[in-house]
Amino acid sequence: xxxxxxxxxxxxxxxxxxxxxxxxxxxxxxxxxxxxxxxxxxxxxxxxxxxxxxxxxxxxxxxxxxxxxxxxxxxxxxxxxxxxxxxxxxxxxxxxxxxxxxxxxxxxxx
Amino acid sequence: xxxxxxxxxxxxxxxxxxxxxxxxxxxxxxxxxxxxxxxxxxxxxxxxxxxxxxxxxxxxxxxxxxxxxxxxxxxxxxxxxxxxxxxxxxxxxxxxxxxxxxxxxxxxxxxxxx
Numbered sequence: 001x002x003x004x005x006x007x008x009x010x011x012x013x014x015x016x017x018x019x020x021x022x023x024x025x026x027x028x029x030x031x032x033x034x035x036x037x038x039x040x041x042x043x044x045x046x047x048x049x050x051x052x053x054x055x056x057x058x059x060x061x062x063x064x065x066x067x068x069x070x071x072x073x074x075x076x077x078x079x080x081x082x083x084x085x086x087x088x089x090x091x092x093x094x095x096x097x098x099x100x101x102x103x104x105x106x107x108x109x110x
Numbered sequence: 111x112x113x114x115x116x117x118x119x120x121x122x123x124x125x126x127x128x129x130x131x132x133x134x135x136x137x138x139x140x141x142x143x144x145x146x147x148x149x150x151x152x153x154x155x156x157x158x159x160x161x162x163x164x165x166x167x168x169x170x171x172x173x174x175x176x177x178x179x180x181x182x183x184x185x186x187x188x189x190x191x192x193x194x195x196x197x198x199x200x201x202x203x204x205x206x207x208x209x210x211x212x213x214x215x216x217x218x219x220x221x222x223x224x
Contacts, residue, residue, distance in 0.1 A: 032210045043200055043215040044153065087152060096207055097166060100152035 004101035006088050012107045017078045021104050023071040023088030032091040033064055035073050037084040038103065044087055047073075078108045113137075114216035116201050122222045125191060131219045133184040133201030139214075141207035142184040144176060145200040147218075153200055159184060160207035191223045 006023045013019050025033075033050035048055060050062040050071055061074040071088055088101035114135045123129050133142065141160050145153035158166035159178040167176075173195075175187040184201055198218045204211040 034212060041198075041220075043217050046212050046214065049212060091208075091210065097155055097158060098213060102152050 004088055004090050004099050006086075006101040007104045009104040010107055011104065012109065013078055015078055015080060015108055015110050017108070018074065018076050019078055019106060020075075021073045021086055021088070021106075023073075023101055025069050025071070025088075025090045025099075027090065027093050027099075028069060029093055030069075030090045032098075033062075033071050034089040034098070035060075035062055035071075036087040036089055036100075038087060039084050044100075047086070075106075078106075080108050080110060082106060083108045114201055114203055114214050116199075116216035116219055118219055119217065120220050120222075122224060123188065123191065124224055125193070127191075128187070128189045130188065131186040131199055131201075131221075133186075133216055134182055135203040135214070135216075136182055137203060137214070138181075139203035139205055140181060141204045141211070142178065143202040143204075143213065144174075144184070144186050145202065145215075147198045147200055157186075158207055165207055188221075191221075193223050196222045 004025045035047040036044040037047045038044040048057050048062050050064045054063045059076045063072045085103040085105045087103045089098050092099050117132045143158050144156040147153045155168050156170045157176045162178045173190050177185040198220050200218045201216040202213040204213045
């Protein structure tokens, strides 16, 4: 299995801040990319899929750079409720399973 | 509705017990997964079922035995577990087993082996 690497974190930011997470993947054949968030002692929840053209969902923007094998997630106007671990997820070489990064922890404080 | 349900929420078992974890989804998904997650680590894939057939077994010890009775249900039978098997066991489903599809996770079963 190839790896997915993320910023080590943790990120501690005040409310209202903009924060960016980066992720690199080593399998150039990967075709599908996702960001999941996981709250403490809860299951991972899909935050957004990442498309080549980039995509935005409210305060969240995901970007993909296939040439650099790099994915990013930008969170604008951080809220306390954004505090969680963010998992970068990529499909494997066979295209049949997902590979999870180790996650980056975000803590937003008032 | 993207709901995957799992029972029980918590399970404590001794090393000689036999127990089962259950997972159910009604989204019409044809792929279902078992993951194991230890604290502060990402989920680790254990098994993949595609159209009710086991398609991936990630070299999981035989003390874990998966079963897919129908397209909506997935079980994980546990027998003679070790304390190091204590973890959060997550079930997930997706439209198909291609990694192109988003996976939706259940809330998990928190297992403690004593």
